[in-house]
Amino acid sequence: MTRNPVEKTSLTLLGLGAMGAAFARAWLAAGHQLTVWNRTPSRAAALAAEGARVADSAAEAVAANTLVVVCLLDDASVEEALAGVDLTGTDLVNLTTSTPAQARARAEWARARGARCLDGGIMAVPPMVGVPEAGGYVFYSGSRELFERHHDALRVPVGTVYVGEDAGFAALHDVALLSAMYGMFAGAAHAFALIRKEDIDPASFAPLLADWLVAMAPAVHQTADHLRGGDYTKDVVSGLGMQVAGTPTFLSTAEEQGVSPELLTPYFELMRRRLAEGSGEEGLTGVVDLLAR
Structure with a gap:
């Protein structure tokens, strides 16, 4: 197979897991010419019936197009799949979940092999792909020129958010947001556990919990304002001293x-440590400084 001229309607996708397959179908539905490869060939059969061209190897798939999107299990899978593959002249978009350090190293690895590289962090689940109103998007970082060149194709499956030239920033944004999500899930788990043995319907409790979490979410803006300005007492309503005093009740x-x-005590301990060295009039922003040391 020979490399096609650069054009927005032609691209290659490596990896046809749940997310990769969803991206593939979105591109095919939008009329893009798509070449696919997967380590397990049977996963490509359905996409072939929908119009995708199936390559017999990763090298063949990469050679088919300048724009190559990678959506594999992990960073090690990327190295294994592309071992020995000629990447010269390739515009490599890596959507594989990785750490910021892995993303930076993989970008350098790609550049050393003659490729241009863009890293991505997917903020969506497969059912959100191809559904604009679902709100899914991908963080992109690395070459802005590369992002802008292929933006028309990249924005087809889900939205796009460019976060900087540092190749590790997409992964960092991805993990930062997901970390906050797991913190929210932890709090929700504790809340449900508290009512678990009582005559309280979880289905009736759930909307109260969801509405409360939504009401509290804007607090992140105050945290950002405190971190940027340095005044951790600005516009604080419930001071750290008062909040620490209330923790025994919980x-x-x-x-x-x-x-x-066990889901609460680590955070409460950080609050107490911050109070011991800070001011009872400040909010909870100081906990960030304890974590970032």
């Missing part, structure tokens, strides 16, 4: 309900 309630406090 721990006692957990004990009464027979619930482990």
